Amino acid sequence: MPNPQNANSQHATGLMSLTAAKLLETLLNEAIRLDAQHGAAFKALPECAIQLHLKDVQVNFYLVCTDYGISVQNALKGEADACIQTELAELVALHRTGQLNNAQLSGDDALATQFIQALANLDIDWEEHLSHYTGDLIAFKVGQAARSFAHAKETAKQQAADTLKEYLQFELNALPTKDQVMRFTDEVNRLQEQTDAIAERIEQLLNKRPHKADA
Amino acid sequence: MSQNKRTIDFGFSEVPLEEKVKKVKGVFDSVADKYDIMNDVMSMGIHRLWKRHTIELSGIRPGQSVLDLAGGTGDLTKAFAKRVGQSGRVVLADINESMVRVGRDRLINQGIAGNVDYTITNAEALAFPDNTFDLATIAFGLRNVTNKDKALEELYRVLKPGGQLMVLEFSKVTQPLLSKAYDFYSFNILPKMGKLIADDEASYQYLAESIRMHPDQETLKQMMLDAGFDKAEYLNMSEGIVALHRGWKY
Numbered sequence: 001m002p003n004p005q006n007a008n009s010q011h012a013t014g015l016m017s018l019t020a021a022k023l024l025e026t027l028l029n030e031a032i033r034l035d036a037q038h039g040a041a042f043k044a045l046p047e048c049a050i051q052l053h054l055k056d057v058q059v060n061f062y063l064v065c066t067d068y069g070i071s072v073q074n075a076l077k078g079e080a081d082a083c084i085q086t087e088l089a090e091l092v093a094l095h096r097t098g099q100l101n102n103a104q105l106s107g108d109d110a111l112a113t114q115f116i117q118a119l120a121n122l123d124i125d126w127e128e129h130l131s132h133y134t135g136d137l138i139a140f141k142v143g144q145a146a147r148s149f150a151h152a153k154e155t156a157k158q159q160a161a162d163t164l165k166e167y168l169q170f171e172l173n174a175l176p177t178k179d180q181v182m183r184f185t186d187e188v189n190r191l192q193e194q195t196d197a198i199a200e201r202i203e204q205l206l207n208k209r210p211h212k213a214d215a
Numbered sequence: 216m217s218q219n220k221r222t223i224d225f226g227f228s229e230v231p232l233e234e235k236v237k238k239v240k241g242v243f244d245s246v247a248d249k250y251d252i253m254n255d256v257m258s259m260g261i262h263r264l265w266k267r268h269t270i271e272l273s274g275i276r277p278g279q280s281v282l283d284l285a286g287g288t289g290d291l292t293k294a295f296a297k298r299v300g301q302s303g304r305v306v307l308a309d310i311n312e313s314m315v316r317v318g319r320d321r322l323i324n325q326g327i328a329g330n331v332d333y334t335i336t337n338a339e340a341l342a343f344p345d346n347t348f349d350l351a352t353i354a355f356g357l358r359n360v361t362n363k364d365k366a367l368e369e370l371y372r373v374l375k376p377g378g379q380l381m382v383l384e385f386s387k388v389t390q391p392l393l394s395k396a397y398d399f400y401s402f403n404i405l406p407k408m409g410k411l412i413a414d415d416e417a418s419y420q421y422l423a424e425s426i427r428m429h430p431d432q433e434t435l436k437q438m439m440l441d442a443g444f445d446k447a448e449y450l451n452m453s454e455g456i457v458a459l460h461r462g463w464k465y
């Protein structure tokens with residue numbers, strides 16, 4: 001029976017798991033974009049919802065596959081079409097090993113196998129990505145703001161999977177604002193450009209209606 | 216209830232009922248093309264986090280049908296379209312043509328097509344048959360609706376049995392200190408930003424006031440139950456700046 005965690009999944013959407021789901025989603029879609037075959041193996045899948053349960057870190061994701069790509073979420077209405085139970089370390093090694101040796105599959109086994117194959121084809125630099133993630137978290141959690149980012153990244157990279165495991169196990173009490181800053185760096189950059197445009201607009205307004213400027 | 220009066224709140228000023236619809240339309244007409252950036256600036260990007268949370272909790276899956284009511288420029292529609300796939304359907308419904316147009320252009324530019332319909336609809340009289348949708352959302356839209364009870368009844372009607380409504384809306388801040396700061400922000404800073412960015416202080420003044428007039432968490436929950444929902448609950452986000460109400464039809 002798929003859904004070992006279904007009862008919890010409705011409530012397990014703390015910021016931490018939101019961030020993890022978003023990270024996994026970005027990572028998969030980025031890898032598909034960079035893939036020589038553009039993730040053709042995923043395109044061959046029917047529209048489906050796959051449950052990925054990482055036993056060692058007690059984390060549960062639902063991967064929703066459609067023509068648009070893969071969306072990752074923490075909850076799913078009803079049961080997934082297939083369920084894969086494995087461990088984070090196995091997942092990280094998948095591209096190298098070509099298979100998940102100790103995984104348990106349930107639901108539509110054939111679909112799960114097809115999904116794992118598609119995933120194995122993707123050359124994802126998990127450690128690099130995870131180190132960004134855990135590196136940021138460490139920097140925040142320990143409050144070592146002064147520590148250089150490069151150093152944090154290097155240290156974290158050595159034990160990326162371990163560190164992630166630790167953080168996922170002990171739900172991080174991150175402030176939304178800090179978390180948001182991490183996740184939306186891109187948007188901040190975009191806003192920066194827009195702010196410049198606004199500044200120009202303000203100047204125009206001030207020139208146009210100086211007497212109303214502080215109304 | 217407010218809809219029995221001949222006037223109704225438009226922000227803090229009372230206006231004749233039929234005028235509110237026109238005024239609300241005016242507000243969104245004037246901000247449509249600046250709406251996305253205003254959203255980012257006003258909530259400092261956090262609205263994306265609130266929306267993401269909503270999407271995740273919906274538990275949406277391929278093949279389902281979704282109504283994104285007051286869908287505006289289509290943030291939620293986009294996320295749902297990706298998840299329901301071509302075997303599913305998302306309807307972006309909004310009373311304001313300019314918002315829908317901006318939303319449709321934006322989504323098509325981003326490659327979202329084939330499983331999204333766009334329609335101009337008033338939340339109080341939805342042009343859909345009973346039992347149509349697996350999921351209905353109304354994000355930052357309910358506070359603008361004149362007759363909220365009617366809109367909730369309509370949302371209940373168009374949901375399939377087993378379906379879920381999600382209302383994401385500014386609510387009552389639960390933390391007193393934050394509440395003060397937030398008041399200052401919404402009444403002093405927000406309208407000024409609206410003036411600078413969209414050259415439209417009045418519209419953003421209205422937005423700030425309409426947030427304050429919106430029913431608090433418990434009141435809205437009760438309104439949902441009164442509208443027929445068989446179960447309702449809410450979840451505060453960012454200390455209640457925003458609340459996500461969920462209602463189920465059994």
Ligand SMILES: C[S@@+](CC[C@H](N)C(=O)[O-])C[C@H]1O[C@@H](n2cnc3c(N)ncnc32)[C@H](O)[C@@H]1O
Nearest residue numbers: 243285286287309310311314337338354356359
């Ligand atoms: C603040 S925007 C929210 C847009 C979008 N849901 C989002 O979260 O970004 C509110 C939207 O509600 C729409 N609206 C206001 N009154 C409405 C009504 N009676 N029926 C349907 N839509 C309405 C407005 O046109 C506007 O697009």
